[in-house]
Amino acid sequence: MYDIKALYEAHSVEEAVRLRVEHPEAQIIAGGSDVLVQIREGKRAGAELISIYLMDELRGISLDEAENIRIGSLTCFTSITNDPIIQKYINVLGEAVDQVGGPQIRNIGTIGGNTCNGVTSADSASTLFAWDAVIELTGPEGVRRIPIQQFYLRAGKVDIRPGEIQTAILIPKASYENCYGHYIKYAMRNAMDIATLGCSVNVRLSPDKRTVERARIAYGVAGPVPLRASTAEAVAQGQAPSLALADRFAKAVLEDIHPRDSWRAAKDFREHIAVETARRAFLESVRLAGGELA
């Protein structure tokens, strides 16, 4: 039995925005795999809820005219993993969200909820950071699009303004074209776990596969919100892929990450894992891109 004060159900974006304006204190609920847990824990006990779960228009993945990928915010993890567009252009995202919880959670949990919850450990977030995703929000004033790095304000807090809901996550064509990536979720279990550290790397190689044109790397749980390791990216850019480059790339992440000491894991341990996962994810990305190590 959940301590819920009221539940308002929206059937369209318009209705959701109206409910948001009418009930500014109400919490948005999508699949509920975060919100219901928080209510049970007492953190949001007695809350009013606006459910957007019935809004099928926010489900599904498509390419727009400019071939940008558009992921509806209510698309569940299972659907993302199984989607042909995702598999063709950004398979790593499908692999990453396939590591969330267990099958039941992946059927109910949505990518919009995963990002709006604002936690650093979200399995989708580091890959979305590493692929320069754009967050689309719709509110009383219309549509607003911002880079995902600006969407995360601080731990547990994202930039959703009064009256707004998140409606889509976009991956621009320039961001995914010819890119290949790999995500390593480092957790204590092989299922039903949150990441101790999440590392997502992707590379774009030159047509002859001999040069790293662009390398991007993002982490979850290496700071209060997901973050990019730009020093490492700069180290790899324009270089020939090699084991030695992988080592330099990996060690450079220490310039940018700042994991904390907590009872869940120590800082020095997280740093150690961050370096090793960066190295492995880089090498795997190069391999997926068809590169050979010099």
Added chain:
Amino acid sequence: MSKSVGQSKLRVDAYDKVTGRAEYTDDLCAPDALIARIVHSTIAHGMVTGVDTAQAESVPGVVKVLTCFDVPDRPFPTAGHPWSTDPHHQDVADRLLLNRHVRYYGDDVAVVIAENEVAATQAARLVKVTYEEYPFVLDAQEAMGFDGPPIHEERPDNILAHTQIRRGDYETARQEPGLIRVEGWYDTPTVQHCHIENHICYASMEKGRITVVSSTQIPHIIRRVCGQALGIPWGKVRIVKPYIGGGFGNKQDALYEPLCAWLTTQVGGRTVKIDCAREETFVNNRVRHAIRTHIISYVRPDGTLAARKFECFSNQGAYASHGHSIAAKGMGAFPQLYPCDNIEADAYTVYTNRPVAGAMRGYGIPQAMWAGECHLDDIARKLGRDPVEYRRQIVMPQGYTDAFSKNCNYYDTFNQVMDKGMAAIGYEEKRKAYANQTGPIRRGIGMALFWYNTAVWPISLESSSCRMVLNQDGSVQVQTGETEIGQGCDTAYAQMAADAIGIPFEDVHIVSTQDTDVTPFGTGAYASRQTYIGGFSIQQTGQMLKDRILTYAVELTRQTRANLDLVDGQIVRTSDGQVLMSLGELATEALYSLSHSQHLTAESTYQIKNNAYSFGCTFAEVEVDIPLCKVKLLNIVNVHDCGRLINPALAEAQVHGGMSMGIGYGLSEQLLFDPKTGRALNNNLLDYKLSTFMDHPHLQALFVENPEPTSPYGTKALGEPPACSPAPAIRSAILNATGVAVNQTPMTPHVLFRAFREAGLFQEGETAHV
């Protein structure tokens, strides 16, 4: 003759359980029951100075708020042991229903009773408790002589108990020239049982008596404890135990039944339900004792043991519960598994401000095997010997008899189980293949033995009682005081009963529910006792019923009793094998006869004054990813000699479950506490890393079936043994792979990170392409 025993009969409750038709405590509770929510202390040690209930009482739906100032001042024991009529052997009575002196973070201070769960939860958050805080201590050794108010006034040094074993002359023996000294400290964590169904109970009153329906392993013991806690005659309490979703020892304790029984008396006998949240199951039920063990062995160059010292410090937590029994059982294995003439052993059980430790699958043996088997590997390594080959030299030999329990190692079990395990996992080839590895990813193979003994004789009572009633159609109801807790004893009992009476398995109707008003007395599910112990009374009672049936058959068939037998539900003339009539025909006649109507039943108690060893081993193969500090379990094999298998499929399932628990114990499970407050940090199933089946390889269960001579069915313990040896076997495999001996379990990546870094293993891995 034997038709059912030994076959993999389908569980008698299989269809009901997989379809969701089986009814558990919460399914049976009336929907209008009052809901009780417990207010737990937010300090680890201190005295409650006041409880302000005004705000809580104003929440709509709240019926009553009761506090530690309201409960009877009558300390009671909770351990699920058979009661001892000798006051010196009775369990320690050291807690009240709610406690003013709070002794761990989460102790029970007050209760809100409300019309529904939301109101109860809201109100519980509004109860304001004020405390006088005392210093607290979480570590057993630090608690011994801790400078602060004692956790229980009766034990100023916080030591609940200290016992010792002395054999030969350790001090003199260790002076022998040329001895090799091996010493180690071995740590085990606080873990929890994590049964699927949280503890739940509800209580109500009728005709001045209290009925408690509870998810428990031990209904008859719970009846006694409720009577003691409330100060009422035990017969005024009735306990009903329906199907339960696992217990693993947590429910071998009076948990919230006494409190629930008292609550119903405070609300005019209305039904009150206490349904633990998972967070409460971790902290407010029972946990496994964290035990730190120190072992010193003096070994001759030829491997023989000259002298050995053993000390263990068992973290009891805040209340006595099963207390010293756990550490004592663990210590008891030490002189037996690897006999040595000169032994000095000491076990201490110490109160701390942690959650209460009680019974948990293995009852001290997983901790003792962790320490003892890790240490054996350390000796073998120092001697340059193979772990298996070395164990063969010094392990308890065939024919060994323990002076106290009179248990005898009738067979060459240890060598047999090792042979079988080695062959199954390919031990010798892999041991060779994995020598001298380099690189970041390495494989290893290892093993551990375990010692276990069935049941509790001669420390405590062992008896079982059984009732059988013949139905009109020749089928038979069977009742025992022993409880089905998911392990499958109802099915094993039905098989035994079928053979004892001489009827088909399908004609046995086992009564799964125990109701202390009608069920024969039995102490319940613990100590891996039930299949062994229950077998005695089932066999005896089955014989009695059969005898009564055949005596009645004499009247109907005009044959001599000596020539009659009951075989597969038929009355048979043994002289020529002629089937004279079916049992169904006889039963109908017996109940409806106008000349001689008779209700054919049998009921008996069998007191067992024997016990049985139940030994085995684990072999494990791992792949260690050194840079990622991760262990992947590639293969794991348990081999058990639990006597004859009553039901091979159920036996295998039992071993799978125990291996899974052992894997978690070795690699991932640990309840963590905040050193600043004493609060449990990860008392939920996300942060407490119970392993999933994604973390397991195929679990291979093998058996050596040496029939146990003292059992009518040749059987002995299998419930707890499978959880005893996986952890040290995994440690042995990691040691084989990396050369790093880890002395604390669980061997998590956090632990391995420090161990590998200290061993200098990280440099070489860094440039290899993994």
